[in-house]
Amino acid sequence: MNIRPIHTKADYKAALKLVSALVDADPKRGTPQADELEVLGTLVQAYEAQHYPLALPDPIEAIKFRMEQQGLVAKDLQPMIGGLNRVYEVLNRKRPPELGDGATFECRPGNFSGVFDS
Numbered sequence: 001m002n003i004r005p006i007h008t009k010a011d012y013k014a015a016l017k018l019v020s021a022l023v024d025a026d027p028k029r030g031t032p033q034a035d036e037l038e039v040l041g042t043l044v045q046a047y048e049a050q051h052y053p054l055a056l057p058d059p060i061e062a063i064k065f066r067m068e069q070q071g072l073v074a075k076d077l078q079p080m081i082g083g084l085n086r087v088y089e090v091l092n093r094k095r096p097p098e099l100g101d102g103a104t105f106e107c108r109p110g111n112f113s114g115v116f117d118s
Contacts, residue, residue, distance in 0.1 A: 001036045006047040015044050059097055060090070 006012050019040050027033035057065075067073070077087045081097075089095035 001032060001039075003036065003039055003043070006043050012044070012047050012051075015040055015047075019044060060093060063097075064091065 004011070006015050019037065022033055022037040022040070025033060027037060063077075067077070074087045074091060075084060078084060081087045081090055086095065090097050
């Protein structure tokens with residue numbers, strides 16, 4: 001095991017290639033290959049977080065995306081947000097989504113979990 005920090009794009013590509021090979025080998029937990037995979041995975045994750053950060057999605061756009069994905073319409077959000085007027089106010093950015101809305105969404109698995117996390 002010859003693991004080095006990932007400083008450059010070339011280091012990153014080499015680490016990804018090695019991670020891919022180790023994943024394909026499917027090492028058993030506790031073996032040197034599994035340990036190497038775990039350490040490399042952590043290094044790759046740290047490099048990606050620093051060089052390729054992911055921006056959080058806009059909450060309203062995330063709601064609209066999820067609605068489209070699940071074939072929902074504004075009326076379907078009433079149990080989670082409130083009256084239809086309030087749903088439209090949130091979707092049209094006239095009213096910000098409230099923390100209570102997020103807590104309700106999170107209680108409905110597969111719907112909008114994490115949309116209101118900030």
